[in-house]
Amino acid sequence: MTDAANPPEGTNPLTPVLTRRWLSPRSWTLHTYEQLEGYSALRTALSAHPDQLIELVKAAGLRGRGGAGFPAGVKWGFMPKEPSKPHYLVINADEGEPGTCKDVPLMMADPHSLIEGCVIAAYAMRAHHCMIYVRGEALHCVRRLHQAVREAYESGYLGRDILGSGFDLDVVVHAGAGAYICGEETALLDSLEGKRGQPRLKPPFPAQAGLYACPTTVNNVETIASVPYVVNGGSDWFRTMGREKSPGPKIYSLSGHVENPGQYEAPLGTTLRELLELAGGMKDGVPLKFWTPGGSSTPLLTADHLDVPLDFEGATEAGTMLGTTALMIFNETVSVPWAVMKWTQFYEHESCGKCTPCREGCFWLAQVLERMVDGRGTEEDIDTLLDVCDNILGRSFCALGDGAVSPITSGIKYFRDEFLALCERNRSTETADTALVGAAR
Known part of the structure; x- marks a missing residue:
């Protein structure tokens, strides 16, 4: 892993990390990805012991970007060390929360960052099978992922004996049928098994009995796409962004009554006031009335909460949740x-x-x-x-x-x-x- 004393470029709070390739010509292709340090983290990771990678992710403080905010390294550590059954890595790309639109553009613009993260995470958890569960309505996204997976197989980043390391991994892209409930991890697993998507009783948790009753880890797209940057930059570099308990960069989705709706990458803990400045302010100058910090399933906030730090602790202290950082902005015209x-x-x-x-x-x-x-x-x-x-x-x-x-x-x-x-x-x-x-x- 890269020496934290000499971190890669991108430590400036507003310098893109997760979105740095998005505006590159044909950013979704393997050629562009490799030109911009693509798969360099994989080579580093495959030379390390799996447990070292788990400890690195723990030290970096990377937390789940799907809404729950559970520490990713701790979650990976729940997987049994000695596989008596096959291990599975499942990527939750069933983005159905109203207002949430960060994972689909990430997979459209930079699918190889997700694939590289999948290989690193699977290697760390001794998993040889990875499923990417994508919302079926996102047809262009499904096609682009299929193309990226084919490119990765052809170049030796997936399949047998990846980069001569002796590690094998197969990735399957699965299109769901458009059920919001399948964003819940156990309902997603039932859907993958061909059953009706309904949540399972826990315990047992997926780490003990998940997909096909085997040890399984379910992670969000943005969480896994962050992993290559953690490996290349190191835990100390990753912690230079965000706040102590919620470190790292985050993609904030701004929609509604703003001048320039879209995806804005910023450190965790950024406030809505700062994000509105990036987005050009309220549309037509009509004042803000209320907003959601993380999609419609998070308690809404008002104009009095413009300076709430948008990280896991800051949102909780304000009486809401960070969720998926889908900020739906409503002006005074809305009931x-x-x-x-x-x-x-x-x-x-x-x-x-x-x-x-x-x-x-x-x-x-x-x-x-x-x-x-x-x-x-x-x-x-x-x-x-x-x-x-x-x-x-x-x-x-x-x-x-x-x-x-x-x-x-x-x-x-x-x-x-x-x-x-x-x-x-x-x-x-x-x-x-x-x-x-x-x-x-």
């Missing part, structure tokens, strides 16, 4: 109850139906919100919403239920007056109707 209703309709549709709290709760949440937005709500509906949320939170089989209640509870917390205004509108309509009936009599 909070309307936005919350649209998200809830999504969760109602995507609930796998396995557990009662989520299956029934999301249905009733959507029904109540639709009635309120339609101008037929009552003040009691607000209490009903919170009561149903309370019966879903922590009681559903997987995190989908918890994510479904987040925009509702946070929306009522910060914008209760908007929900009450809908009830007042209904009360005014009822009063007017009663007056009309009285006049008619």
Whole structure:
């Protein structure tokens, strides 16, 4: 691994690391990748002991970029050292969270960074099989990954005796069928096995009994794509970016009412105020009203939270979660109850139906919100919403239920007056109707 005292270029907080190749001509090809240090980290990694790589990733503090933020090196360390069964590495590229759009552009612009990371991670965990599970609707992404995998096989970076190291690895690109629930790691594993995508009971955890009941590690695309940079730069260099407990660079996805929506790479801990400056500010100068820090399943925040550090600890301290760093930005023209209703309709549709709290709760949440937005709500509906949320939170089989209640509870917390205004509108309509009936009599 590279000496941390002489780190590679890119330690400036705004110098791209993960996205450094994205604007290169034909950045997705093996030729371009190799010209820009591609597969150099693999050669370094294959000369090291697998346990050294696990310790390196632990020391770097690389945390899962899929939303949970679990330390990647610790997760890799859960895999048995002596394989009595085949080991599997599974890449969760089923990007279905509303607002999340970081993994698909990464795989489109720089698929070989993911493949190189896969080989390094598989070598560290003694795995000889890797599955990349991609959302089926991302057809161009699936095709580009297939092309990159073919190039890697032809050049000796995949297959038998990789670069003469004696290590073998096969990579399979699998297209899902567009189920949001398959973003949950155990539902993804069931889908890979040809079953209906539904979450499994844990324990056993995938590291003990995952794909085909064998030891399995499931990692996000951005997590694995970060690994070659950790190997080349070293743990100390990686920690020069971000914050102490959340080090490294991160891809932030900005969408909604901003002048220049898109992907912005910045160190973990960057604030929305700084990201908005990079994105050219609010669209047409209309002030910010509310935003999500990590997709629709994270509690929303307001204009008062512009300086919240967007890392795992900073988001938690603000009463939300970092999630997938999908920042959906809404200006003052947007109704909070309307936005919350649209998200809830999504969760109602995507609930796998396995557990009662989520299956029934999301249905009733959507029904109540639709009635309120339609101008037929009552003040009691607000209490009903919170009561149903309370019966879903922590009681559903997987995190989908918890994510479904987040925009509702946070929306009522910060914008209760908007929900009450809908009830007042209904009360005014009822009063007017009663007056009309009285006049008619």
